[in-house]
Amino acid sequence: AQSVTQLGSHVSVSEGALVLLRCNYSSSVPPYLFWYVQYPNQGLQLLLKYTTGATLVKGINGFEAEFKKSETSFHLTKPSAHMSDAAEYFCAVSAPGSARQLTFGSGTQLTVLP
């Protein structure tokens, strides 16, 4: 069984500042890890995913995440926040071979202040 914990249901940053959204997972098998973003009244858009290989994963819109097995973490970062980054972000985990059955965290609402 897998589970995901997202620390901080709300995060506020100033425009231009570093964005750091935290995600810790629990999995009995090597996990597949995902970050999705949801804008108001829209579905989920994939930002990036880790399956195997390089532990630093680069995604769209300047986001990246690093898989740290020893810390069971997959934190999402972006060097410089933009107003358009304001949205809700979800971390998700699946078992290998079951990428279509995602277990999501509770989400982090990112606010970007001018």
Place this chain on the structure above:
Amino acid sequence: KAGVTQTPRYLIKTRGQQVTLSCSPISGHRSVSWYQQTPGQGLQFLFEYFSETQRNKGNFPGRFSGRQFSNSRSEMNVSTLELGDSALYLCASSFLTGGTDTQYFGPGTRLTVL
């Protein structure tokens, strides 16, 4: 290429009624998964269909059911609606090349049960 489409986008029903939601996957995608999103429970996996067969099912009562047609379009049905079924229902499709499939989400159907 057109994205995942869901119809209707908004729906209002009363307790005890039943409802059917529709999902058209991205052209060429053969797997369709359904998720329920509520403020209290977050995003939860309902079920996945491939080749007109249910492959995985989440922890939901039997009132929730689905099916997939030969053209990969999918429907989900909820019978005997309860107030707690009010949610955003998201459909996701994937090509099904293997365990690392990326899911692409539709905009969702917002169901309100009165």
